[in-house]
Amino acid sequence: MLRQAVRMTTPKLSPSAVAQGRIRAMNNWLGARVNMSTTAGKEAIEADVLHRKHLSSRTFVLNRPKALNALNLSMVRNMTPQLQAWDASDLCKVIVIKGAGEKAFCAGGDVRQVVELANAGKQDEALDFFAEEYKLNHMIATLQTPFVAILDGITMGGGVGLSVHAPFRIATEKTLFAMPETNIGLFPDVGGSFFLPRLDGETGTYLGLVGTRLKGIDTVYAGIATHYVPSERLAALEDRLAELETKNHDVINMAIEDFVSEPVHGHKYALSDDREAIDRCFRFNTIEEIIAALEKEDTLFAKKTLATLRTVSPTSLKVTLQQIREGANLGIADCFRMEHQLARQFLNGHDFPEGVKALLIEKTNAPKWAPATVEEVDREKMLGQYFRNQAPVPLSLSNTTTWKEYPFRRYGLPSEEEIRMVVKGESAGSGPLQLTPDEVADVCVKKSGGKIGVREKVQEVLSRKVTKNADGELKWTN
Known part of the structure; x- marks a missing residue:
């Protein structure tokens, strides 16, 4: 369910206002809505x-x-x-x-x-x-x-x-x-x-x-x-x-x-x-x-x-x-x-x-x-x-921050590698026991905080990457 968004109402204009006045008033309101004055509007x-x-x-x-x-x-x-x-x-x-x-x-x-x-x-x-x-x-x-x-x-x-x-x-x-x-x-x-x-x-x-x-x-x-x-x-x-x-x-x-x-x-x-x-x-x-x-x-x-x-x-x-x-x-x-x-x-x-x-x-x-x-x-x-011909002037960045993995990766759907770790019991929360496909999906959904789309991606990945052995255990294929 969507949360109720705060909305601004359109100001009522005087019924006796002439057409030009109505247009000017509306322009003033629209300018305020996007934080632009009418004098700066054209620019x-x-x-x-x-x-x-x-x-x-x-x-x-x-x-x-x-x-x-x-x-x-x-x-x-x-x-x-x-x-x-x-x-x-x-x-x-x-x-x-x-x-x-x-x-x-x-x-x-x-x-x-x-x-x-x-x-x-x-x-x-x-x-x-x-x-x-x-x-x-x-x-x-x-x-x-x-x-x-x-x-x-x-x-x-x-x-x-x-x-x-x-x-x-x-x-x-x-x-x-x-x-x-x-x-x-x-x-x-x-x-x-x-x-x-x-x-x-x-x-x-x-x-x-x-x-x-x-x-x-x-x-x-x-x-x-x-x-x-x-x-x-x-x-x-x-x-x-x-x-x-x-x-x-x-x-x-x-x-x-x-x-x-x-x-x-x-x-x-x-x-x-x-x-x-x-x-x-x-x-x-x-x-x-x-x-x-x-x-x-x-x-x-x-x-x-x-x-x-x-x-x-x-x-x-x-x-x-x-x-x-x-x-x-x-x-x-x-x-x-x-x-x-x-x-x-x-x-x-x-x-x-x-x-x-x-x-x-x-x-x-x-x-x-x-x-x-x-x-x-x-x-x-x-x-x-x-790749070996170095630039005479290296690229100058605005800050020195760097990393090798995206720090906010968790906000997207789980990667195939993250799903693999759950299947193989290598991920926190997956446990040491063999999981069924539905249980793998449950673990991934829980780890994501209930994110919509996680279950569907996990099911798609498992359909390609997982087989069952004679004992019914899941096996991740390379």
């Missing part, structure tokens, strides 16, 4: 990021709906100092970020603008976008104040960087997630080297290389979002968050849980049928081995995946696989530093400008990659150029 509406204050909450609204809220350097510079100020404020208890319009949270970074700068010989200015974007991403990841990202629409590339490292990521029925960078000759940056290898099994490797899209509640099952809230409940949720007078993350989590929707009856996780094949084929450390494993599968999934891998940038594929393997063992700060180094090389390379030109500028959809095939990309040369 705020035209800003690419709006700042809103309501009780104890502070909200960023990405305000380029015609461009699907694509992130540019102006937006990054708009948000960074304000985010620092809000994080330091005792009056601000929770920070929210969302997108304007009906279609997108943020459809990615404005890479066309970046490439145009690079093509004009302004590589340093182009690199500034990546440097300042990564600094903002790291700041979001290490905030003291609870940060809530509302992914109500397309969330790709740069939009993922603004959300995936936050403790609370809310998906809706409109959410469409992807990291499609290899398609334009880039790599899944914005901390992709950190969050992708920490998804279940080889899910992150698959998503990073192939750019597959996930929708709605599937982003919660995958570990990208932490909660699923229907879009019609978002306004009430925002009002509820604004009422809270604490920075306690557990309290914020409980407030969000009040608005979460039960999983759709009969819904099946989009990757469920292919998860075993994903783990089999994408566990290797070279693209050639991954391609050979997919060819051996000889299934519709494998054929579609191979078709995609043969279309995207071969250089991007090899760099992406290496960055994911490297990132699995790095702290989050070092992941951003590595990605800054990679971005510098891609700006000076061939495939990124070529991909943007062919797909986003000229729209021929036929980029000419160089090298043209995976076999032509020499791995040792790639490692030397992209």
Whole structure:
């Protein structure tokens, strides 16, 4: 049951007021509702990021709906100092970020603008976008104040960087997630080297290389979002968050849980049928081995995946696989530093400008990659150029905070590893005795505090990963 949200009532206007007076009065009220004066209204509406204050909450609204809220350097510079100020404020208890319009949270970074700068010989200015974007991403990841990202629409590339490292990521029925960078000759940056290898099994490797899209509640099952809230409940949720007078993350989590929707009856996780094949084929450390494993599968999934891998940038594929393997063992700060180094090389390379030109500028959809095939990309040369060629000026972050695992991982659904530990009796609360599938689900639900969606994910994972031996005991398969 949703908690009753505090709402403001529309002021009654004088029946004798003329039309212009009614319009002016309404504008005054609307301005107060979003904490903007009427004199600043026009400037705020035209800003690419709006700042809103309501009780104890502070909200960023990405305000380029015609461009699907694509992130540019102006937006990054708009948000960074304000985010620092809000994080330091005792009056601000929770920070929210969302997108304007009906279609997108943020459809990615404005890479066309970046490439145009690079093509004009302004590589340093182009690199500034990546440097300042990564600094903002790291700041979001290490905030003291609870940060809530509302992914109500397309969330790709740069939009993922603004959300995936936050403790609370809310998906809706409109959410469409992807990291499609290899398609334009880039790599899944914005901390992709950190969050992708920490998804279940080889899910992150698959998503990073192939750019597959996930929708709605599937982003919660995958570990990208932490909660699923229907879009019609978002306004009430925002009002509820604004009422809270604490920075306690557990309290914020409980407030969000009040608005979460039960999983759709009969819904099946989009990757469920292919998860075993994903783990089999994408566990290797070279693209050639991954391609050979997919060819051996000889299934519709494998054929579609191979078709995609043969279309995207071969250089991007090899760099992406290496960055994911490297990132699995790095702290989050070092992941951003590595990605800054990679971005510098891609700006000076061939495939990124070529991909943007062919797909986003000229729209021929036929980029000419160089090298043209995976076999032509020499791995040792790639490692030397992209991973051993240190940047002359390392990425400077706003703070030194780092960690190797997300500190607020508990607010999402349990990972496959956490479920495995319960099955094998290695998790606190699971006990030494052999559990039935229902008991495994019960333990996981209890450990999560009754979180909606836990039982459904546990059941899906057990259906793939667990068998019974002759004595009826559960056995976890690799």
